[in-house]
Amino acid sequence: KNFIFTRYSFVMKTEQTPDTTVTNDNHLVPFFFKKLFLLLGIVLVLSLVIRYALQLPTGWFDEKMTLKEAELKENGSDYNTIFFGSSRVEKQVKPYVFDRYTKKLGKINTNTFNYGIGGFTGPEIFHLVNEYLDREDIDLDYVLMEIRTHNRSGNFLKNLHTNRAKWWCDGSTTSYAINNTLNLPYPKFGFWRKADLVSKYCISYIENLLNFGMWESVVKYHFTEPDDFHMGKLGDGYAALDDDPRTKWKAAYKKFRRDTAKYNVVRRRASIKIFENNYKTNDYNRYLLSAYKELISKAKEKDIELILFIPPYLSPQDFKELKPIYDRLPANNKIELANGKENPEFYQVANLWDTSHLNDKGATIFSRKLAMRFVDIIKGKKKKKRRKKAKK
Numbered sequence: 001k002n003f004i005f006t007r008y009s010f011v012m013k014t015e016q017t018p019d020t021t022v023t024n025d026n027h028l029v030p031f032f033f034k035k036l037f038l039l040l041g042i043v044l045v046l047s048l049v050i051r052y053a054l055q056l057p058t059g060w061f062d063e064k065m066t067l068k069e070a071e072l073k074e075n076g077s078d079y080n081t082i083f084f085g086s087s088r089v090e091k092q093v094k095p096y097v098f099d100r101y102t103k104k105l106g107k108i109n110t111n112t113f114n115y116g117i118g119g120f121t122g123p124e125i126f127h128l129v130n131e132y133l134d135r136e137d138i139d140l141d142y143v144l145m146e147i148r149t150h151n152r153s154g155n156f157l158k159n160l161h162t163n164r165a166k167w168w169c170d171g172s173t174t175s176y177a178i179n180n181t182l183n184l185p186y187p188k189f190g191f192w193r194k195a196d197l198v199s200k201y202c203i204s205y206i207e208n209l210l211n212f213g214m215w216e217s218v219v220k221y222h223f224t225e226p227d228d229f230h231m232g233k234l235g236d237g238y239a240a241l242d243d244d245p246r247t248k249w250k251a252a253y254k255k256f257r258r259d260t261a262k263y264n265v266v267r268r269r270a271s272i273k274i275f276e277n278n279y280k281t282n283d284y285n286r287y288l289l290s291a292y293k294e295l296i297s298k299a300k301e302k303d304i305e306l307i308l309f310i311p312p313y314l315s316p317q318d319f320k321e322l323k324p325i326y327d328r329l330p331a332n333n334k335i336e337l338a339n340g341k342e343n344p345e346f347y348q349v350a351n352l353w354d355t356s357h358l359n360d361k362g363a364t365i366f367s368r369k370l371a372m373r374f375v376d377i378i379k380g381k382k383k384k385k386r387r388k389k390a391k392k
Contacts (some may be wrong), residue, residue, distance in 0.1 A: 089116025
């Protein structure tokens with residue numbers, strides 16, 4: 001009996017012990033997650049406190065942006081007009097040429113700064129324009145913004161996990177990027193590709209929020225001086241490719257000269273087919289159009305004229321994406337200089353540097369034509385105002 005009892009007791013103990021252990025584990029699971037969330041909360045608060053304490057300016061991680069932000073902080077009151085965009089602004093818009101022709105042709109007093117940054121993606125441009133529309137230390141009258149396609153996510157993916165890919169990832173601009181991605185109508189952007197890109201935007205948002213991978217750039221910002229050549233010879237933000245000392249641009253020049261027809265013929269024909277022949281489609285990114293219209297309305301509320309423009313020499317796919325969006329923008333808020341029939345000079349080898357950019361001579365022509373179209377828009381708006389006053 002003792003043996004049986006002992007054995008029975010032993011069996012009972014071995015059967016009861018796992019139940020107790022499971023119960024304890026069940027209590028440990030929520031305890032673990034509570035600790036995890038508490039830790040993440042502490043890290044988040046510390047990150048925000050550190051970021052606030054450092055008071056880092058926009059673009060602190062990038063030489064070009066650091067220089068341009070410093071210029072606008074110190075001399076922002078000298079400018080009433082800013083161009084925003086990618087290298088197609090940085091290397092192609094000459095402020096002093098633009099200002100000369102706005103005064104000469106329309107007696108419009110523009111004092112222009114070039115805030116183009118090479119490789120800028122659509123969300124980066126959108127974020128920066130939004131930021132400057134909200135700034136009160138610069139009294140802007142005019143903002144000219146490059147229309148940038150969203151199907152070109154290569155620069156973002158190339159820079160993934162770097163500060164360049166996450167500096168702009170606050171809540172509103174990340175939402176802008178995600179919605180743009182989800183609304184891309186092109187077959188090559190299927191469900192899985194969109195899901196992958198959306199997940200990477202979310203990762204960049206989290207990395208930005210928690211300051212992941214930023215400290216090396218913070219140290220560099222405080223202890224190194226950026227190279228002034230990024231501001232150009234006149235210090236107005238325009239940096240000609242002809243004067244750029246970096247070897248990558250020299251290599252791009254040589255590559256283009258080896259087979260100019262390969263790019264010129266294809267791109268000029270595409271521009272004429274789409275813009276001259278009035279290509280139309282209902283298959284376009286409706287969210288991007290809506291975002292641009294909201295930005296125009298926001299600028300108008302702040303008494304700023306926002307004009308969006310399409311530069312020349314883009315790829316055929318970019319032309320196809322931008323044309324239906326451009327057509328649906330308000331007539332007095334857009335400029336198109338991509339049509340190879342109306343603007344053949346932008347497709348001539350003598351005015352081109354490489355497969356994507358104009359040279360200094362081409363930039364002069366581009367800036368002059370931008371000024372001419374700009375003057376037409378502003379003078380047209382002033383006439384409308386005078387007519388309204390006369391009717392009253």
